[in-house]
Amino acid sequence: MVTNPIDYVEPMGKAGASGFTFHVEASKDNWKELIQRIKSRGMRPGVALKPGTPIxxxxxxxxxxxxxxxxxxxTVAPGFGGQKFMPxxxxxxxILRKKYPSLDIEVDGGLGPSTIEMAASAGxxxxxxxxxxxxxxxxxxVISLLRNSVQKAQQKC
Structure with a gap:
């Protein structure tokens, strides 16, 4: 998480990034401009939110x-690897899956063989x-197990 994500759009685009995900908490005042800049650099825009931020x-x-x-x-507080998954x-x-059925929904933090089913079945x-x-x-x-769990859950939708 960075405090001024707009400052990183151009360097990331030049470096060849295909996507750019920014934290909603760090972009409350300029998210429209940020999304437009990301797209203008040929990247796919995404937004992240911390556990304490309302959906x-x-x-x-x-x-x-x-x-x-x-x-x-x-699914953990950003910044440190190895934290415990927050179910x-x-x-x-x-909520996101129900409201936006075709949206890509990513989860990050504490994902592994013991938590993947919860995340995949949630959407x-x-x-x-x-x-x-x-x-x-x-x-x-482990990668195969994670991938298979997500694919199985998507087939049930």
Whole structure:
């Protein structure tokens, strides 16, 4: 999470990034301009929200004339790897999935073999996994398990 995400759009675009996700908390005053800049650099805009931020804070960004294309629900406080997954954040995922059936919904924080089913069944279709993959003896197996869980949950929708 950075305090002035608009300052990073051009450098990230030049570096070849395909997407740019910013925190709603850091862009309350300029999110429309931020989304337009992200798109003008050929990147896909996404918005993230911390656990303590109400889900309604992202609705205007999803419903805007130039909307974000993905919402990232943080399932831990941003900034430190290896934190414990907060299952109560799945209510936010369920609300987003019901309100926006085709929206990409990403979850980040504490995702691994023991938590993926909760996230996938709530409606998350994009997963960020760090410690559970990089700390595993067989990272490819964990990635496969995560991917399969999300695919199975999507088939049920």
């Amino acid at each position: 309604g804070d992202v609705f205007p960004l999803v419903e805007a004339e130039t909307p974000v294309e993905m919402v990232l629900v943080m 109560e954040m799945m209510d936010k995922v369920r 998350a279709n994009c997963i960020v996994a760090g410690s559970s993959v990089f700390g595993a003896p067989e990272p490819a197996e």
